Every structure is written in C-alpha cells, then in structure tokens.
Amino acid sequence: MNLKLTNPKTIKSIAEQFGFTFKKGLGQNFLTSEAVLDEIADAAECDGGGVLEIGPGFGVLTRALSERAEKVVSLEIDERLIEVLKYTLSDRRNVTVKNRDVLKTDLKSLISEEFGGEKISVAANLPYYITTPIITKLLEGGLPLKNIVVMVQKEVADRLCAKPASKDYGAITLLCRYFSEPEIITNVPAGLFVPPPKVDSAVLRLRLLDKPRVDVSDEKIFFKTVKAAFSQRRKTLLNCMSAYFSLDKGVLSAALEEISIDPKRRGETLSIEEFAAAADMTARLTGADGQK
Numbered sequence: 001m002n003l004k005l006t007n008p009k010t011i012k013s014i015a016e017q018f019g020f021t022f023k024k025g026l027g028q029n030f031l032t033s034e035a036v037l038d039e040i041a042d043a044a045e046c047d048g049g050g051v052l053e054i055g056p057g058f059g060v061l062t063r064a065l066s067e068r069a070e071k072v073v074s075l076e077i078d079e080r081l082i083e084v085l086k087y088t089l090s091d092r093r094n095v096t097v098k099n100r101d102v103l104k105t106d107l108k109s110l111i112s113e114e115f116g117g118e119k120i121s122v123a124a125n126l127p128y129y130i131t132t133p134i135i136t137k138l139l140e141g142g143l144p145l146k147n148i149v150v151m152v153q154k155e156v157a158d159r160l161c162a163k164p165a166s167k168d169y170g171a172i173t174l175l176c177r178y179f180s181e182p183e184i185i186t187n188v189p190a191g192l193f194v195p196p197p198k199v200d201s202a203v204l205r206l207r208l209l210d211k212p213r214v215d216v217s218d219e220k221i222f223f224k225t226v227k228a229a230f231s232q233r234r235k236t237l238l239n240c241m242s243a244y245f246s247l248d249k250g251v252l253s254a255a256l257e258e259i260s261i262d263p264k265r266r267g268e269t270l271s272i273e274e275f276a277a278a279a280d281m282t283a284r285l286t287g288a289d290g291q292k
C-alpha cells in the first residue's frame with residue numbers, strides 16, 4: 001500500500017472517498033508530520049513488543065507503530081472511522097482496531113486478553129478534550145505499562161513536567177511524578193495538523209517507574225493530601241489541610257513542624273518527598289481513611 005497519510009491531499013481525498021467530515025467535539029486533528037510520527041513511535045520503545053493506541057483517526061500513527069511493534073491494538077470511538085481504517089491498514093497484519101471509547105474500556109482486561117501479561121507501551125495523539133481523564137486512568141489503573149507517549153496541548157505537557165513552586169505545578173504533576181518519569185520529547189506547532197487546532201502541542205513521554213517514586217503508608221491519603229494542598233492555592237498548607245481533613249490547627253501545625261515543614265508554606269512549594277511525609281503524618285493524625 002503506497003498511501004501517504006501525512007499528505008494533506010491524501011487526507012482530503014480519503015475523507016471525500018468515505019464521506020468523512022471532521023468532528024471537532026472528538027478532537028479530530030490529524031498529524032501530518034512524518035518526523036513527529038517517528039519521534040512518537042521511537043519514544044514508545046515498542047520494538048518487538050505490544051502497543052495500545054488511543055484514537056487512530058485515519059491510522060497514520062498506527063502504521064508507524066506497526067512497523068516497530070509486534071502487535072498494535074487501536075481503540076477508536078468514531079464508528080465512521082472503522083471502515084476507513086480497514087482500508088488504510090489493509091496491508092497491516094499486526095494491527096487490531098476496536099470501536100471503543102477508551103474511558104469506558106476495561107483496560108486491564110483488554111491488555112491481558114490482547115497482550116498476555118507482557119508490559120506494553122501506550123502511544124497516542126490524544127483527543128485534547130479528555131487528556132487528563134485518559135492520563136489519570138492510565139496511571140492509576142495498575143496496568144502493565146512501560147511507557148506512555150502522548151501528544152497533548154503544550155500547556156498540559158508543561159503542567160505534567162512542572163517543578164515545585166512554579167505556576168504550572170499542581171495535583172496532576174504529582175500524580176505523574178508519583179508513577180513515572182515525565183519528559184517532553186518535542187514541541188509541535190498547530191500548523192502540522194489537519195485541521196489545525198487552536199493551540200500548540202507537545203509530545204510527552206511518561207516512563208513508568210517499577211515502584212512509586214515515594215514510599216507512603218497509604219496511597220489514598222497521599223493523593224488526598226495533594227488535593228487538600230492545592231484546594232486553595234493562595235492559602236497556607238496549614239489552612240488548606242486543616243479545612244480539608246477537619247484537623248485542629250494547633251495539632252496540625254505542631255505535626256507539620258515535627259516533619260520540618262513550615263505550616264505557613266503554600267502547598268504548591270512542597271516536593272513529592274515532602275508530600276509523602278505530610279501524607280504519612282496525616283494518616284497518623286486521622287486514622288487509616290483520612291477522616292478524623
């Protein structure tokens with residue numbers, strides 16, 4: 001098959017052939033850069049292994065992945081694209097396309113059925129309207145993953161890779177750092193998509209850690225502590241945490257000082273190690289479920 005899916009003229013002619021119109025609501029912006037496709041597929045480090053792709057569109061990234069991986073499974077929500085993909089991937093023996101909504105799919109079962117127990121990579125040019133729920137699902141799902149390589153809005157990539165005390169640092173940054181080593185692979189201007197989105201993009205790799213970056217006595221309380229700390233960004237850690245966990249300010253203040261965290265600091269200045277210490281302290285003060 002000699003289809004050049006990165007060529008805007010090819011995209012247009014396939015769209016005409018299948019009567020396909022782009023749905024903005026499904027984040028349908030198709031990538032036209034061969035170089036960026038190679039960067040995503042290479043960053044997934046899937047040579048000889050398995051890859052789960054989210055949102056294949058016309059199959060441009062699917063083809064690049066199928067050249068490297070042993071097996072590619074692609075989940076596409078838009079039923080209209082299934083016929084198109086049968087055509088654009090007709091020469092690919094190692095690709096399975098499923099008409100599925102990634103957010104409604106039991107990924108643990110799917111990965112186990114399709115790939116056995118093997119660790120796989122996820123690669124996607126994500127639909128931007130659901131970037132955070134998808135990344136959260138992938139990270140929190142206890143899935144056998146090696147790498148997650150995704151195209152996201154540039155500002156989201158900056159947030160996921162942010163350093164403490166920067167304006168971009170937030171709860172999602174800590175979620176990523178807890179489970180993975182995040183890294184921006186390359187920036188991608190809006191003009192490299194058809195149709196172009198309103199924002200610039202970046203390719204992000206989350207390399208999954210063998211075990212969470214910090215040891216905590218209770219993971220749920222760790223994430224509740226993070227949520228509490230960012231619940232009111234302008235307030236001190238003491239105020240945010242005492243309100244969120246209904247804790248006495250005097251007791252909490254003394255407990256924070258005991259673990260060398262100034263209660264007057266703002267939550268957004270804490271490193272992940274300090275969050276871990278604050279979470280274990282909260283677990284001691286509140287009991288196992290984070291409720292007093």
Ligand code: SAM
Nearest residue numbers: 029030031055056057076077078101102125127
């Ligand atoms: N992979 C293609 C590319 O790189 O050109 C298309 C990427 S486009 C940004 C996002 C794709 O995700 C679209 O094909 C869209 O239909 C699909 N999509 C949107 N929401 C989805 C969902 N919940 N589950 C699976 N696919 C979805």
